[in-house]
Amino acid sequence: MVQVSNQLLWEVVKNNNCFMKKVNGRSRRSGTMRFSVEKNNLRSISSYKHSGIASTQAVGIASKNDSAVLYTKTASKCATTTAIAEIPLNKPFAKVVQTVEKTLSDNYYRRDLKNDALAKFSAVYQANRRAKGVKKVVPVKKGRA
Secondary structure (H helix, E strand, O other): OOOOOHHHHHHHHOOOOOOEEEEEOOOOOOOEEEEEOOOOOOOOEOOOOOOOOOOOOOEEEEEEOOEEEEEEEOOOOOOOHHHEEEEEEOOOHHHHHHHHHHHHHHOOOOHHHHHHHHHHHHHHHHHHHHHHOOOOOOOOOOOOO
């Protein structure tokens, strides 16, 4: 595959790709929202900043075997799927926060995505706790009885 810049690749895939989900707005003013279900997209927003396809430095957090995993790209776009490093996040919550901050900020990898990565880890952590039965599912309030 030929090397292309990140910006050029984004211009090619931003309007049409297999990961994009378009949701119509509720009014003419709000317009269409574009979401993305691609891997290494922390906010699921179809934008250049959050794209896992068009960026050579992409970050993703996902659940794997009842624990969270931090994914980072380690090579250019022309490499195979083995160019993604997996960092298991199976320590206590405070230690994982330090790990994410060191990986993204202290190594100058993607400092702009630190808050998004911590928010995604928090959501994955809570979901895993509910799945394991450690934390009870919050019942839906039905008003006065």
